[in-house]
Amino acid sequence: MLEVRNLSVGIATPSGPLALVEEVDFRLEAGRTLGIVGESGSGKSMLALALMGLLPPAARASGSIRLEGDELIGLPEAALCRIRGKRIGMIFQEPMTALNPAMTVGEQIAEGVQWHENLGRRAARARALDLLQRVGIPEAARRLDDYPHQMSGGQRQRVGIAIALACRPRLLIADEPTTALDVTVQAQILDLLRELVAEMGMGLILISHDLGVIAETADDTLVMYAGMPVETGSSAAIFARPAHPYTRGLFLAMPGHAGVPAGAGQRLQTIPGSVPEPGRRPSGCRFADRCAYVIEACRAAVPPWEPLPGGQQARCIRLEELP
Amino acid sequence: MIFLLLRRFTALAITLLLASIAIFLVLEILPGDPAAIMLGTEAREDTLAALRREMGLDRPAYERYLNWLGGALSGNLGLSMTYKVPVAELVADRLAVTFPLAFLAILISTAMAVPLGVIAAANHERPADHGVMLFSQIGVAIPNFWFGLLLILFFSSYLGWFSAGGFPGWDDPVAALKALLLPAVALALPQAAILARVTRSSVLEVLGEDFVRTARAKGLTRRVALRRHVLRNALIPVVTVMGMQFSFLVAGAILVENVFTLPGLGRLLFQAMSQRDLVVIKDVVLLFAALVIVVNFLVDLAYAWLDPRLRQG
Numbered sequence: 001m002l003e004v005r006n007l008s009v010g011i012a013t014p015s016g017p018l019a020l021v022e023e024v025d026f027r028l029e030a031g032r033t034l035g036i037v038g039e040s041g042s043g044k045s046m047l048a049l050a051l052m053g054l055l056p057p058a059a060r061a062s063g064s065i066r067l068e069g070d071e072l073i074g075l076p077e078a079a080l081c082r083i084r085g086k087r088i089g090m091i092f093q094e095p096m097t098a099l100n101p102a103m104t105v106g107e108q109i110a111e112g113v114q115w116h117e118n119l120g121r122r123a124a125r126a127r128a129l130d131l132l133q134r135v136g137i138p139e140a141a142r143r144l145d146d147y148p149h150q151m152s153g154g155q156r157q158r159v160g161i162a163i164a165l166a167c168r169p170r171l172l173i174a175d176e177p178t179t180a181l182d183v184t185v186q187a188q189i190l191d192l193l194r195e196l197v198a199e200m201g202m203g204l205i206l207i208s209h210d211l212g213v214i215a216e217t218a219d220d221t222l223v224m225y226a227g228m229p230v231e232t233g234s235s236a237a238i239f240a241r242p243a244h245p246y247t248r249g250l251f252l253a254m255p256g257h258a259g260v261p262a263g264a265g266q267r268l269q270t271i272p273g274s275v276p277e278p279g280r281r282p283s284g285c286r287f288a289d290r291c292a293y294v295i296e297a298c299r300a301a302v303p304p305w306e307p308l309p310g311g312q313q314a315r316c317i318r319l320e321e322l323p
Numbered sequence: 324m325i326f327l328l329l330r331r332f333t334a335l336a337i338t339l340l341l342a343s344i345a346i347f348l349v350l351e352i353l354p355g356d357p358a359a360i361m362l363g364t365e366a367r368e369d370t371l372a373a374l375r376r377e378m379g380l381d382r383p384a385y386e387r388y389l390n391w392l393g394g395a396l397s398g399n400l401g402l403s404m405t406y407k408v409p410v411a412e413l414v415a416d417r418l419a420v421t422f423p424l425a426f427l428a429i430l431i432s433t434a435m436a437v438p439l440g441v442i443a444a445a446n447h448e449r450p451a452d453h454g455v456m457l458f459s460q461i462g463v464a465i466p467n468f469w470f471g472l473l474l475i476l477f478f479s480s481y482l483g484w485f486s487a488g489g490f491p492g493w494d495d496p497v498a499a500l501k502a503l504l505l506p507a508v509a510l511a512l513p514q515a516a517i518l519a520r521v522t523r524s525s526v527l528e529v530l531g532e533d534f535v536r537t538a539r540a541k542g543l544t545r546r547v548a549l550r551r552h553v554l555r556n557a558l559i560p561v562v563t564v565m566g567m568q569f570s571f572l573v574a575g576a577i578l579v580e581n582v583f584t585l586p587g588l589g590r591l592l593f594q595a596m597s598q599r600d601l602v603v604i605k606d607v608v609l610l611f612a613a614l615v616i617v618v619n620f621l622v623d624l625a626y627a628w629l630d631p632r633l634r635q636g
Contacts, residue, residue, distance in 0.1 A: 052540060054536065054539055054540065077544070077545075078544070081542045081543070081544050082542065083542070084539070084540055084541065084542040085540060085541035085542030085543075086542055089540070090537075090540040092533060092536065092537060092540075094533055097532065097533040097534065098533045098534055098536070098537045099534055099537065100534040100537075100538070100552050100556070101534070101556065101630065101631065101632055102555045102556055102629065102630055102631060103552070108537075111538075111541060111543075111551070112541035112542060115541060115542055115543060115547075116542055147631040147632070149631070149632045160537070163537065163541065164540075166541075
């Protein structure tokens with residue numbers, strides 16, 4: 001349903017073009033969930049905006065994004081406006097700021113429907129009510145005319161989901177949808193997303209820095225580091241045997257997961273350093289400066305994808321030598 | 324909402340009361356005996372005393388204040404010392420000039436500034452934006468009375484399209500509006516320049532908000548997202564500045580009415596000051612203060628209309 005090939009995002013700067021996201025490839029089938037994981041600065045959000053065609057003015061995407069066979073890269077703005085909201089829905093990170101404070105939630109949900117489907121006010125309002133019930137807002141009929149500030153964070157994120165789903169898109173992109181929420185609310189929102197994907201049969205791209213969120217929800221996982229994918233495969237395989245040193249580092253920094261004793265008093269490991277900014281990334285393997293297993297050859301060229309059993313792949317030339 | 328209105332209304336009444344006390348006290352402290360001013364330096368002591376009694380100046384200050392306030396509340400503003408007519412009549416005639424002038428100036432200023440600011444923001448860092456900023460820079464720098472003189476020179480003296488001043492009265496509304504147009508433009512330009520800047524920066528700020536991205540993710544075009552989601556949210560600072568500008572407008576009217584010899588409140592106040600007509604000064608200043616306070620009350624109400632978060636009070 002969605003096929004992304006060699007997608008890169010670059011930005012023009014006074015000192016020449018700068019790559020923000022490089023060489024992203026993945027496929028997503030309807031009814032499945034792809035988790036994209038990485039630290040902040042790994043280019044996850046930029047990737048999501050590229051899929052939406054909503055990059056900042058100075059940024060350009062190249063490569064190929066095919067949605068149900070239609071190429072999105074290079075489409076004129078007017079054509080993208082007909083796709084956004086209609087065939088691709090997006091859920092944002094901050095439910096507190098992602099809704100217009102001066103418009104009722106009902107109007108905000110109905111707006112996309114009116115825009116894409118030329119529905120009248122009453123019909124669009126009826127759809128909004130239906131969606132509000134569907135995302136689990138109690139007494140939806142009464143809440144339809146509420147303003148965002150009259151709702152809790154979790155409820156607002158449910159409204160955000162209703163907005164994204166309003167036109168029954170084939171593809172849903174959720175960029176850190178639970179990061180700003182309380183843990184209990186996080187679980188509810190993830191449950192809701194899983195339910196909706198199963199029910200409506202759309203493809204979901206779930207972006208998160210939280211491996212736990214990805215583990216619970218995603219069928220497949222793509223690990224991003226410094227603008228580039230470093231490991232991909234089924235979530236089951238990656239969570240059982242993380243291959244890339246960066247992915248392993250992420251797991252070791254997470255309490256109670258594969259290879260990390262969950263017991264109290266255990267020290268969590270950290271990955272030394274931080275994600276390099278675009279323009280300061282090493283020329284070979286992007287992770288070379290922070291990797292414990294780095295050798296000279298790592299810096300020579302970007303490592304090719306190394307296949308592993310079960311369709312898992314990692315971009316590391318030392319996979320076989322790693323402990 | 325009703326609670327909010329009630330609270331704002333109480334605040335309005337209290338502010339007005341404080342303003343009246345301040346005005347009364349300032350004029351009380353000011354040196355100069357109104358009776359002496361009216362009768363001249365040669366006046367005899369017993370004539371002066373008689374006049375003071377007649378004007379109520381022999382009574383204690385608080386009593387005179389309460390009389391004044393009570394009179395103002397019932398529409399009786401006292402007699403002008405120089406014109407010997409009720410101030411209420413004087414003011415009513417002048418208001419018929421100043422109020423439409425101020426209204427026209429606000430109209431022109433808003434009609435210029437808001438579209439210009441929005442255009443500048445929508446074309447951020449492009450020629451249209453630079454053009455608006457240049458206009459704004461010049462507009463801010465020009466004093467309105469001087470700009471008024473320029474307008475008279477060009478449109479009245481050179482082109483002959485307008486009369487150079489004066490006011491024909493409202494019997495002929497077209498002529499009246501025509502007489503008010505140039506002074507209103509002179510008043511509006513510096514305000515429009517500031518307002519355009521405020522609108523621009525406010526729209527730019529709201530354009531960067533997450534909910535605008537949400538609107539674009541629904542498929543709305545830039546223009547529709549701007550109209551439906553940005554404008555209303557960007558108006559709060561604009562309305563705030565409009566409210567603050569109103570007091571400058573009133574102050575500006577004093578100058579501009581003199582440049583254009585319009586028989587308005589500003590000119591009345593100016594004349595009353597040169598003639599030390601304390602009764603008129605007191606009443607007109609109170610009226611100006613009331614206008615400014617009422618306008619800011621309206622601004623508060625506009626907030627509640629614009630932003631539902633402010634409706635709870």
